[in-house]
Amino acid sequence: MDAGCRITQTMRLRDIDYTLYLVTDRGLSRGRSTAEIVEAAVHGGATCVQLREKDCTTREFVEQARAIRDRLQALNTPLIINDRIDVALAVKADGVHLGQSDMPLELARAIVADTMLIGISAESIRDAVEAEKGGADYLGVSPIYATPTKTDTAPPLGLEGLRQIRAAVNLPLVGIGGLNHDNVGDVIRIGAEGVAVVTAIVAADDPEQAARSLRSVIEKARQP
Amino acid sequence: MDAGCRITQTMRLRDIDYTLYLVTDRGLSRGRSTAEIVEAAVHGGATCVQLREKDCTTREFVEQARAIRDRLQALNTPLIINDRIDVALAVKADGVHLGQSDMPLELARAIVADTMLIGISAESIRDAVEAEKGGADYLGVSPIYATPTKTDTAPPLGLEGLRQIRAAVNLPLVGIGGLNHDNVGDVIRIGAEGVAVVTAIVAADDPEQAARSLRSVIEKARQP
Secondary structure, eight states: OOHHHHHHHHHHHHTOOOSEEEEOOGGGSTTOOHHHHHHHHHHHTOOEEEEOOOSSOHHHHHHHHHHHHHHHHHTTOOEEEESOHHHHHHTTOSEEEEOTTSSOHHHHHHHHTTSSEEEEEESSHHHHHHHHHTTOSEEEEOOSSOOSSOSSOOSOOHHHHHHHHHHHOOSOEEEESSOOTTTHHHHHHTTOSEEEESHHHHTSSSHHHHHHHHHHHHHHHHOO | OOHHHHHHHHHHHHTOOOSEEEEOOGGGSTTOOHHHHHHHHHHHTOOEEEEOOOSSOHHHHHHHHHHHHHHHHHTTOOEEEESOHHHHHHTTOSEEEEOTTSSOHHHHHHHHTTSSEEEEEESSHHHHHHHHHTTOSEEEEOOSSOOSSOSSOOOOOHHHHHHHHHHHOOSOEEEESSOOTTTHHHHHHTTOSEEEESHHHHTSSSHHHHHHHHHHHHHHHHOO
């Protein structure tokens, strides 16, 4: 990668819009394909997609990621891969999202350098401050509320926990965990750049309409 | 990496000795740590180690791989990581071993370039020829015999299948699958550069002695 290309890439990564951040979940998709749900969500207003696959081979994950990446490129929407830097590199994703049980940030950054953004799941102020010091590009602040989607999470932070993390770091924050039409506005009003949802879109009767409705609540919450 | 460093790295990778190739398996280790078994096997004569972990988080895999890499560096023995290019990059392993359900060779090579060797599991002549064309560094020819270690494998190739693959490609071959003290000699006499074992070392009462005995049979089979 020459210097000119690197500058373009870095500028593009800075421009990522975290407003409505979809995290996929094959198990909650009610038989619909992940590609189908992703496309509907983006049409409805999702601005960013994280592909999360926990129970498939590396080859299946790569094939799925390539198909989703192609659709998202056509929709000018960034793709972030959960956990797997190898898959993210293979499909030239825009970023990778790492939880506290995934690759440590320092090692991940040494691998991807500045070719890819790295998001970190922060479950405490300490996680958030460490991730900012370590060069994370954004934080997934989780869980805001208890969620059936993930059972290995820390206790809910609540809005007060989010407020404390907002005060402690300057990175873009994306709230996640138990978020839906009724509470995403609170998360935005506290100062998060975006909200991440799984169930509220993936398991909805109409994922496109669900995304549209969430996006509308978020935009209203941003108005002064 | 500058040109001088790259040349040194490439030369080092070419020198890998596949003679007795240990593949780890935590589940077969009878409560002993993988690090303990690896160290005993190398003292007994194992020349190369592949770390295989299927049921742990990325962070656990990286931590395990770092510990094993440190021990193996002290013993001047190469470390190859199964499936996970991200883990291999994180710990600067000597190579990565990819099965037919792992990352496709072409994508893997684009990620690691010539900084790391890539071994491919070949279950047929076609797999072997494709992997050679695609730039693999060595082939794991599997399974030679039926094995309880892996249940997702193709039908056994037998010695005749190994002989046909030996005739079809020039790459170093490592036979794997159901190999033990009684049959490793046959695999070497057919022209494989090495034999890979799991159970015969990992589950042995005395892994060091098991490795020593296997190594002795291999060296005898190499004598004209």
